[in-house]
Structures are given as structure tokens and as C-alpha cells.
Amino acid sequence: MTKRLLSGDEAVALAARDAGILLGTGYPGTPSTEILEAFGALGGRAQWAPNEKVALEVGLGAAYGGGRALVTMKHVGLNVAADPLFTAAYTGVTGALVVVSADDPGMASSQNEQDNRRYAIAAGLPMLSPADPQEAYDYFFKAVELSERWGLPVLFRMTTRVCHSKSLVSGRSAPEVPKPPHFERDIPGRVMIPAYARPAHRKLRAKLAEIAAFGETSDLNTLTEGRRDLGIITDGVCSLHAAEASPGASFFKIGLVHPLPVERLRAFAASVERCIVVEEGDPVIADALRAAGLTVESKPEMFRFGELDVGRIRRILARDTSVEPPLPKGKPPELCAACPYHPVYATLRKLDCIVAGDIGCYTLGVMEPYRAMDTCVAMGASIGVGLGLRHVLPAEQARRVVSIIGDSTFIHSGVSGVMEMAYNPPASGHVVIVLDNGITAMTGQQEHPGTGRTLEHEATGKISIEGTTRAMGIETAIIDPFADPAGFERLLVERLATPKLSIIVARRPCVLAAADIRAWEKAAESSRVSASCAGCATEDA
Numbered sequence: 001m002t003k004r005l006l007s008g009d010e011a012v013a014l015a016a017r018d019a020g021i022l023l024g025t026g027y028p029g030t031p032s033t034e035i036l037e038a039f040g041a042l043g044g045r046a047q048w049a050p051n052e053k054v055a056l057e058v059g060l061g062a063a064y065g066g067g068r069a070l071v072t073m074k075h076v077g078l079n080v081a082a083d084p085l086f087t088a089a090y091t092g093v094t095g096a097l098v099v100v101s102a103d104d105p106g107m108a109s110s111q112n113e114q115d116n117r118r119y120a121i122a123a124g125l126p127m128l129s130p131a132d133p134q135e136a137y138d139y140f141f142k143a144v145e146l147s148e149r150w151g152l153p154v155l156f157r158m159t160t161r162v163c164h165s166k167s168l169v170s171g172r173s174a175p176e177v178p179k180p181p182h183f184e185r186d187i188p189g190r191v192m193i194p195a196y197a198r199p200a201h202r203k204l205r206a207k208l209a210e211i212a213a214f215g216e217t218s219d220l221n222t223l224t225e226g227r228r229d230l231g232i233i234t235d236g237v238c239s240l241h242a243a244e245a246s247p248g249a250s251f252f253k254i255g256l257v258h259p260l261p262v263e264r265l266r267a268f269a270a271s272v273e274r275c276i277v278v279e280e281g282d283p284v285i286a287d288a289l290r291a292a293g294l295t296v297e298s299k300p301e302m303f304r305f306g307e308l309d310v311g312r313i314r315r316i317l318a319r320d321t322s323v324e325p326p327l328p329k330g331k332p333p334e335l336c337a338a339c340p341y342h343p344v345y346a347t348l349r350k351l352d353c354i355v356a357g358d359i360g361c362y363t364l365g366v367m368e369p370y371r372a373m374d375t376c377v378a379m380g381a382s383i384g385v386g387l388g389l390r391h392v393l394p395a396e397q398a399r400r401v402v403s404i405i406g407d408s409t410f411i412h413s414g415v416s417g418v419m420e421m422a423y424n425p426p427a428s429g430h431v432v433i434v435l436d437n438g439i440t441a442m443t444g445q446q447e448h449p450g451t452g453r454t455l456e457h458e459a460t461g462k463i464s465i466e467g468t469t470r471a472m473g474i475e476t477a478i479i480d481p482f483a484d485p486a487g488f489e490r491l492l493v494e495r496l497a498t499p500k501l502s503i504i505v506a507r508r509p510c511v512l513a514a515a516d517i518r519a520w521e522k523a524a525e526s527s528r529v530s531a532s533c534a535g536c537a538t539e540d541a
């Protein structure tokens with residue numbers, strides 16, 4: 001067995017390859033992005049979807065077809081994918097479906113720190129929670145096994161530290177060879193009309209009861225006996241911190257966080273004098289155990305926020321709620337010096353626009369010197385929020401409202417905002433600026449359907465942003481504000497002055513990605529040319 005130094009994300013990618021995953025799909029988002037990139041580099045079939053909902057649906061289809069599929073996303077991505085997720089729990093799958101939710105306690109790179117263990121409870125799906133890269137590798141096989149055994153999607157919750165820390169990982173010497181995909185018709189099981197969904201819900205609850213019984217004996221949940229005066233129930237990366245914070249205590253480490261092994265935990269809690277749940281984020285395990293009648297201590301409320309580490313866990317154990325020292329200040333993020341967005345934000349600031357913003361590198365327009373963003377909520381929200389503002393504000397303010405959105409975000413979910421704009425136009429009109437830097441820059445330069453290149457930068461179908469918006473009847477202009485800042489300002493002033501709907505595509509490649517984009521595009525172009533020549537040759541022949 002060879003050992004490799006891998007991050008948790010890379011370990012999942014390797015496990016996916018070794019488990020015979022036929023298709024990996026997802027949407028970029030820190031800290032999950034590297035999984036699909038690494039899976040692709042290992043020779044797996046990896047692809048970016050326009051957003052997480054579509055990714056989940058594609059993975060679900062692959063698993064309905066009997067294949068093994070992997071879907072990856074960051075925690076907030078699961079909000080986007082939640083609609084199919086909940087009903088996929090009813091339909092179940094024929095092959096295997098592992099859905100990675102990479103949570104970000106402490107918000108290293110996210111807009112919130114929601115705890116997606118709650119999704120497992122709400123959707124009624126099993127969830128595994130690895131603590132380090134080796135467990136990420138090993139648990140992945142368990143996830144596939146559970147998914148196939150109970151015919152259910154399995155949630156795989158990682159957190160930033162698990163995704164990005166590196167440690168030695170032993171892989172399997174022989175990859176698994178799953179059964180080949182094959183479609184078997186099961187209309188009552190897959191078509192969720194109420195008549196079929198009612199029994200499907202009961203079936204799901206019965207499966208969960210079986211999985212709970214499995215968890216009572218599974219080695220995914222482990223007991224380490226130690227001192228009787230202190231018992232710690234923990235999961236994920238906290239289990240490593242807790243072991244360091246309190247060596248010698250008794251530990252119950254939960255790997256299958258939903259459904260919980262309640263009876264084993266009841267016995268554990270009764271076997272120690274003080275039993276405390278040490279978990280990052282919300283008190284999900286503590287609440288569930290208390291609801292089941294166990295006497296367990298939960299962490300003080302102040303430790304719901306941010307990541308836990310050894311020091312913070314020592315405080316939890318000591319019931320120390322004194323004010324914590326502030327985290328060391330990092331360098332605030334800022335737009336790159338030569339970022340093409342500078343003239344756009346300078347103009348928005350100069351014109352005192354009310355800016356409904358969105359998520360991407362361009363959110364940094366909120367920082368000094370521009371402070372030119374007034375709202376930022378969720379991916380794709382800028383257009384809807386801008387429209388809402390336009391609908392209610394007094395005329396003088398309404399006509400200064402602009403929505404601003406990146407190209408990847410536009411494709412992800414902004415496009416439905418444009419439909420809303422065409423359908424329910426505000427009396428004052430509206431202006432949307434699409435900042436098209438030709439890449440998903442924020443998460444490390446991933447391709448998307450608007451670039452016309454696949455995850456591996458090969459030529460594929462290309463969605464035209466202006467083609468899409470023009471097809472919806474919205475006047476669309478294209479400009480490079482970096483090359484022509486005065487022209488951009490004139491255009492924006494002109495568009496703000498009319499009660500029409502308009503889109504301005506501000507197009508110039510990301511300065512960090514420009515050289516790569518040129519090289520990828522050159523290679524993609526030559527493959528497009530040779531593909532079309534091959535087509536001609538066949539026709540001629």
C-alpha cells in the first residue's frame with residue numbers, strides 16, 4: 001500500500017477514482033473546488049455544472065442509471081441543490097450517489113457559516129463526517145457502500161480544515177470495479193407524484209431506522225475508553241483537537257453523524273461522570289441527544305461561532321466563557337492592482353450609484369477606495385435585489401440602482417434574475433452590469449458554460465451572455481471599461497437616464513488568468529478546427 005501526502009479534497013478525489021466513480025460533477029466553491037479538479041487529473045470524468053442544483057440532478061440521473069456518481073459543492077451550494085436533494089431522498093438511487101458538502105465554519109471564504117449537518121436531518125439522509133484526509137479516503141468507500149446498500153444518496157460533510165489540511169493517506173491497491181450502469185424501470189419509485197411519494201416517505205423513514213441500527217454497531221462510530229470523570233462526544237476535525245486538548249479522557253467519536261447511534265451514546269454518557277459534546281458550529285449533536293433524553297453538556301453559546309481549535313476546546317472543557325483574544329488580523333483582501341474591475345467601480349462611485357452586488361472577486365468593490373457595493377447576499381441575488389429596490393425607491397434613488405454580477409455568477413443563477421427583469425420591469429427601468437472576466441476567478445479560475453471550455457479546458461459548447469440577454473429582449477451593450485473608461489462612463493450615464501431595461505457586459509479577461517485563457521483558447525480553437533475538418537472529411541467521403 002503506497003502512502004501519499006494528500007489534502008482531504010485530494011483524498012476524496014483518489015477515493016472516487018478507486019471506487020469506480022463514473023461521473024463527478026459540481027460547481028466550484030471553497031473549500032470543495034479541488035475535489036473535481038484532482039479527480040479529473042487522476043483520469044476521472046469530472047465536469048463543472050452551471051450551478052449546484054444542476055450538478056445534483058446530473059449526479060442523480062447517473063445514479064438512477066446504476067452508475068456511481070459524485071457531486072461536490074460548498075455548504076451554501078446545498079441550498080441551491082436542496083430542492084432535488086429532499087425528493088431524491090424519497091426516490092433513492094440505483095447506483096451510488098455521494099454528495100459532498102464542504103462547510104466553512106469560521107467563514108474563511110464564505111458569506112455564512114451554516115451547519116449542513118442540519119440538511120441530513122431535514123432531508124432524511126445519512127451523513128458521514130471524516131476528520132482528516134485518511135478518513136476522507138476511507139469514509140468515501142463507506143459512503144458508496146451505504147448508498148448502494150440502502151439505495152439512498154449519502155451526504156459527505158467535510159469542513160475547511162479537513163478539505164485543505166494534508167496528511168499521509170494509504171490508498172487501496174486494487175480499485176473497485178462496480179457493476180456497469182443499466183436502466184431498470186421503476187415508475188412508482190422514481191416519479192414523485194403524491195400517490196407514489198406518500199409510500200416513498202414511509203420507506204425512507206424505515207431505511208433511516210435500519211441505518212440507525214447499523215450505526216449502533218458500525219466502526220464508523222468509535223469508543224476510546226479513558227478516564228471515567230470526563231467523556232467527550234465529538235465528530236469531524238474536532239475529534240483531533242479534543243484528543244489533544246484532553247488526552248486520557250474517554251471519547252466517543254461519531255463518523256456517521258446522521259442518523260446518530262443514540263443507544264451507544266446513551267450508554268457512553270451513563271458510563272462517565274461528566275459527558276460533554278464538543279462539536280463545531282451549531283449544537284446539532286447535543287440538541288439531538290438531549291431530545292433523546294440523554295444528560296449531556298453542550299458548549300457555551302460563544303463557541304457556536306468560528307472554528308474550534310485545541311485552545312478553544314480547552315476553554316469549553318474548563319467552562320471558561322471569558323472574552324477570547326481577538327484572532328490575528330490578516331491582510332484585508334483587495335482587487336488585484338491591474339484588475340479590469342477598477343474603472344467600473346470608480347465610475348459607480350463617481351455616479352453615486354446604489355449597487356446591488358453579488359458574489360465573486362468583484363465583491364471587493366465594497367472595499368476602499370470605492371465602497372461601491374450596497375448589498376451582497378447570495379450568488380445570483382444582485383438582479384432580483386436591484387429590481388426590488390427599483391420597485392419601491394423614490395424616483396431619484398431608483399434611477400441610480402445598478403445590479404452588478406460576474407460571468408460565472410450570471411450563468412449560475414443570475415440568468416433567472418434577467419427573466420424576472422423582462423417579465424416584471426420596474427417603472428424606472430433597470431441597469432445590470434455583467435463583469436465578464438472570462439473565468440470563475442474567485443475560486444481559482446474554473447471554467448463555466450460561458451467560457452466554451454470544459455473543466456479540463458477543452459473546447460465545448462459556449463453560452464453567449466449577450467445572446468441570452470438579447471434573446472430575452474433586453475438591450476445589451478458590450479464594452480471594455482479598462483480600455484475605454486470614459487466610454488464606459490458615458491454608456492452608464494446614458495443607460496441610467498432612460499426608463500428602459502439594459503445590460504452592459506463589461507468584458508476583459510481576469511489579469512491573473514489572461515495568459516492561461518489565451519493558451520487554453522488557442523488549444524481549444526485548434527481542436528474545434530480539426531473537429532470540423534474531420535466532419536468535412538467524413539461528409540466528403
Ligand SMILES: Cc1ncc(C[n+]2csc(CCOP(=O)(O)OP(=O)(O)O)c2C)c(N)n1
Pocket residue numbers: 027028029030074076077080111359360361362379405406407408409410435437439440441442443
Ligand atoms: C451557491 C454558491 N456556490 C458557490 C459559491 C462560491 N463562489 C463564490 S463567487 C463564485 C463565482 C465567481 O465567479 P464570477 O461570477 O465569474 O466572478 P469573478 O470571481 O470572476 O469576479 C463562486 C463559485 C458561493 N459563494 N455560493
